[in-house]
Amino acid sequence: MKPRLRSSELYEEAQQHIVGGVNSPSRSFKAVGGGAPVFMERGQGAYLWDVDGNKYIDYLAAFGPIITGHAHPKVTEAIVRAARDGTLYGTATEHEIRLAKVLKEAIPSMDKVRFVNSGTEAVMTTIRVARAFTGRNKIIKFAGCYHGHADLVLVAAGSGPSTLGIPDSAGIPPSIASEVITVPFNELDGLRIALERWGDEVAAVMVEPIVGNFGMVMPKPGFLEGLCKMARDAGALVIYDEVISAFRFHYGSSQTFSAFSDQDAIRPDLTALGKIIGGGLPIGAYGGRADLMAMIAPLGPAYQAGTMAGNPASVLAGLACLEVLREPGAYERMEAMAVRLADGLQSSADRHGVPLTINRIVGAFSTHFCGHPVTNYEEAQGSDGERFARFFRLMLERGIYLAPSKYEAWFLTIAHTDADIDETLVATQESFREMAGD
Ligand code: PMP
16 A cells, blocks of 8 residues: 555645545545544545555445446436536436436336435425425424435534434534434334424424435344334324435335335325436435325425436446346345354454444445444444554555545445455454554
8 A cells, every 4th residue: 555645635635725624524434543634646446546546445435325336337328418418507407307217116206306416405305295294394304314404403412312303413403403303223212202292393203214324223123113104193294314315225215125014104295316317416306105206396386496306327327236136136146245244254353353234225334343233323432433443444455445424334236346355354354463462
């Protein structure tokens, strides 16, 4: 590994022009000890190359979207086609209908779809639809679930099983935060208490049905069923934020995932999408029951618009990406590699006495440096961030690129190979050996 001198230089320069030197705080290395983040120059398949000429095996996958690997030929071809034909018309196109149909087929709870430009926008608008439809203002969310950076969802729990929100960010009026109730994930008591107290004011219960934002966390058996029933009984809608989870674990959404037996019992009213469905270009989408979606302009009184929404490049890239994912064996291959990697990680951590909890779901997993299970945010917070930071640095020096946060997942792509897994496992063993010697 060559010293990352050019990355350091660029970081100095970037800080003079771009706030914090990065265009999204999750790209900074603040949570892993600070200093210059790596400036990347090129991605191909499962690999990234930095500006100093170092090569990395990439498990970040751009925080999820790059499930085909970087610059997949079919996705690239789609983008080139879009560029040749003009990138934006500000009119309707046939491509949008194709992607909407593909999404509807895979996610049966969506009667109608609308494209936007990010997961944040998708979530934000599902909340608007829910409020417009129910005439209620409050939202219930689950601690640790991330739903983008809109005011309403950037709110964390106070103490206690169920609390009105406290803004998680400056610039969010307390009046907005007070419309959000945060309850713990994976237990129904907090939700029950919140609904008993505020039920007739709640427009929607919003959840990441399979969590990707405090590690990968499966809902416990009965959790989603209970959540949906309790929300319905209170006259509130259910919104699934599937920005990470849709098309990540199988060709479809959580609602159609084989881990859940009763699809009807966990059927959401509205779903927010993003990431994978744009094949690496900016996109978001939301959809749901036709009567709810009819609230949106030009049909209904709730307004949502977008100059870039449904742009041909994002839509064609998304279509190409989803086509690649439909190829037989795509998810099975990612799962097989993730199993080998996660098992190898666990055994080398065990061998060196490093407490490690791995939550794996198909081709994605999270690594929490702790000796207890991680089923909710509190347990995830209890993992050792400094240990993770040390591990992250040791892996980086061995050419393995992980997300720079203990809460983010490792994502396999269809471009990873068995040789990549072998190389990663060697790096893992060396890293744990060093950590054990600390
Ligand atoms: N919801 C979830 C579950 C997410 O993980 C994210 C992004 N990590 C978002 C919403 C926001 O998406 P975007 O960054 O595209 O605005």
